[in-house]
Amino acid sequence: MLSDRRVFRDDWLPRRLEHREQPTEKLFSRLSSISRGYTDNDVLIHGPSGVGKTTLARHCLTRYQEEAALNVAKIRCLGKTTGGILLRALEQLPVDGDVHRALSIDERKQRLRSLEGPAVLLLDEADDLHETEVLQAVERAPGVAAIVIIHDLEEWLVRHEADQVGGEPWHSRNQIELTRYGVDELADILEPRAQQGLPPQAWDRSTLERVADKAAGAARRGIQTLRYAAVVAGEQEAREISDRHIEIGRERARDEIRKANLNSLPYHHQVLYALIQEAGAGGIDAGALHNRYDEVTDDVYTTDSHPISKRSRRNKLQKLRDYDLINRIGDGGGVRYVPLDPDLESPVDPLGDVGQGATPE
Structure with missing residues (x-):
């Protein structure tokens, strides 16, 4: 059903930025x-x-x-x-x-x-x-x-x-x-992509509004939800994108965005995420996380790379939160980090042979 995949890529630039x-x-x-x-x-x-x-x-x-x-x-x-x-x-x-x-x-x-x-x-x-x-x-x-x-x-x-x-x-x-988009605004952003990337019979304005409503004001999430909704419709040999296709597309988009975000992060972020994911759905206390990090540094760092300070770790944990990969629960001495998708594994294994991983510049 995707007639032009380029318009759903993150690096595709429209000639005009709607509502910006x-x-x-x-x-x-x-x-x-x-x-x-x-x-x-x-x-x-x-x-x-x-x-x-x-x-x-x-x-x-x-x-x-x-x-x-x-x-x-x-x-x-x-x-x-x-x-x-x-x-x-x-x-x-x-x-x-x-x-x-x-x-x-x-x-x-x-x-x-x-x-x-x-x-x-x-x-x-x-x-x-x-x-x-x-x-x-x-x-x-x-x-x-x-x-x-x-x-x-x-x-x-x-x-x-x-x-x-x-x-x-x-x-x-x-x-x-820059703040989040409203439903109508995000539908306007999706429209030129739908016009160029999808068959005309597969969608109408209400389709885009329903996709936008699922995206919580985030353009990237809306664009990828529309993309995967079309993929699902194509898999099911449907002529039109339905509400069910949109719901499945939203879930696929969320998972793919998280995976892409995690894979795009540098080595230190991936190590910290691996330790949180290793702890399971219940997550890990902040103190225990730092202790665990100190325990595995000999396994995860080589002579060409070095462990990072607690301050630097906190910065990178914030980035994991920004990228919708973990949640932070509590404050003060009761902070706990929880993976938002416990099944999403880090590209690196904190207990394995990860010396070949990317090293900081």
């Missing part, structure tokens, strides 16, 4: 200022998972580069150190000299400061940054501005309230908040 006119206009305004040399227009984009934060940034950057010259480096911060992020930036920007891993942190910062012409660093999944050294490096590079994407603004403020960049808290700069 104000954020689009604001970000275009910031990009215009940056391209004119006003690189103090850093932007913080925040909102829950699935509402299109990365899509907004990619859409605006792609469209702006069609009209004006602007150097852009796109970096997913998960699992990367300050040095790794700077290296990825230099690899994508027109800097002088060779770029290689042998460059020290200070040399990488100097290369960034020597960049001629305006540039933007898109720092996606920046919640994983446990320090602001990268933001400070951008602040001190006269030709560079940052677009920073995070999930939870309150969590970000708590973690960085003491950090000062350029004499003021970085989070006091330009902010763009």
